[in-house]
Amino acid sequence: MRDLNYNHLRYFWAVAHEGSLTRAAERMHLSQSALSVQIQKLEHQMGHPLFERVGKRLVLTEAGKIALDYADTVFEAGEELMSTLRGRPVASRQVLRVGALTTLSRNFQLEFLRPLIGRSDVELIVRSGNMRDLIAQLEAHAIDVVLANSAAERDARSSLRNHLLDEQPVSLVGRPRRTAGPSAGAPENGAFDKGWAFRFPDDLATEPLLLPSLDSAIRVAFDRVLERHGIRPIILAEVDDMAMLRLLARERDGATLVPPIVVRDELESGVLVEFCRIPEVSETFYAIVQNRRFPNRLLDDLIPKIHGAGAR
Structure with missing residues (x-):
């Protein structure tokens, strides 16, 4: 069994979260070409492409989404390990990224988020946009949930799940x-x-x-x-x-x-x-999420039966 190159995984992780090869290269003080080569090596090692280019954007493939789920867990665990061994308290502040339709009722958004509002261990990031852009961000793992007044379109290959919250x-x-x-x-x-x-x-x-x-x-x-x-x-x-x-x-x-x-x-x-x-x-009113191996645990407090049969 071949060992995973964690440096390559780190480069992939940075590009996936930045959503841009240029920004990730600047952040890591590398040239774009050097960073691209490292990601290609990781793709070769895993046997799957991790990104595909859609217009000017880099979009995660299905294999890329799975790899990012694992990479998030790996590097979060690494940070906790270093904090523990150095005697520092482990940061417990969790982040939930919410996308809401621009036209959606603000009162409804407030009611949905109320269980988390005021919690000192939670940071809420709320973005507005149209359905198409928000679903693209959800699929790119840039947000954790989309709030909308209609269900997302799905097909046999879709990883989206629609949770009816209220009528x-x-x-x-x-x-x-x-x-x-x-x-x-x-x-x-x-x-x-x-x-x-x-x-x-x-x-x-x-x-x-x-x-x-x-x-x-x-x-x-x-x-x-x-x-x-x-x-x-x-x-x-x-x-x-x-x-x-x-x-x-x-x-x-x-x-x-x-x-x-x-x-x-x-x-x-x-x-x-x-x-x-x-x-x-x-x-x-719907909460739209994506099937993920490691979903944001804060959603358990907001969406009833998120892991059950309540979605469609």
């Missing part, structure tokens, strides 16, 4: 309605109209709407509801960011289509009220 109702919300004011007939000067009620689906034809963009699954489902009832809506705005939709709901009259969790604080304070629930429309 929330979707509502129309808006500012409380007021009666005509005592002066100048201005509704904003009047008292709250406690007798007003949104009539679903009739009022969908006359109530100005603030909606998520057409890229949103709940918008697609809501449009089907409108079509089923033969309604042509009055659209004030289409927004692809839930945080902006939340702000517009606070500032503009009209009805805003959102999961109530997005505007939970406003509903509790009375700044906004729920006009009605939309039947047959819901928002799903």
